Amino acid sequence: MRIIPEHFCKNKSVQSIVTTPIAGIAFDSTVLNFISGQDSDNVTIMARAADMSALSDAQRKAVGSRPVYTFSVTSGTETISNFGGGTATI
Numbered sequence: 405m406r407i408i409p410e411h412f413c414k415n416k417s418v419q420s421i422v423t424t425p426i427a428g429i430a431f432d433s434t435v436l437n438f439i440s441g442q443d444s445d446n447v448t449i450m451a452r453a454a455d456m457s458a459l460s461d462a463q464r465k466a467v468g469s470r471p472v473y474t475f476s477v478t479s480g481t482e483t484i485s486n487f488g489g490g491t492a493t494i
Contacts (some may be wrong), residue, residue, distance in 0.1 A: 419431060419432055426452065426453070426473055427451050427473065429449065429451065429492055429494050430493045431487075431490065432490045432491050432492075433490070434490025434491070435488065435490035435491065435492055436490075437490075438486075438488030438489075438490060439484065439487075441488075442479035442480075442482070443479065443480065443482075444479040444480030444481075444482070446479070447477065447478070447479050447484075448476075448478045450475065450476045450477075450478075451473060451474075451475050451494075452473065452474055453472070453473060454472040454474045
């Protein structure tokens with residue numbers, strides 16, 4: 405089952421933008437096609453504040469008082485870290 409409409413995947417000018425309170429994330433049509441080809445019908449796109457205690461001392465020093473965020477895309481229980489040559493812009 406295709407979770408993203410086929411006309412979105414074939415139209416190279418189409419982008420899908422996911423907006424959260426933290427950030428907007430734009431996926432190009434290559435990414436949409438890649439994600440829609442995953443085995444699961446359950447795709448999750450997440451943006452959240454990072455766990456600062458998980459950062460190394462060097463990372464915390466580099467960040468200072470600025471916020472740090474994590475972004476992830478999962479299909480079922482599998483993390484999608486390769487977007488099939490497409491781009492995601494935050």
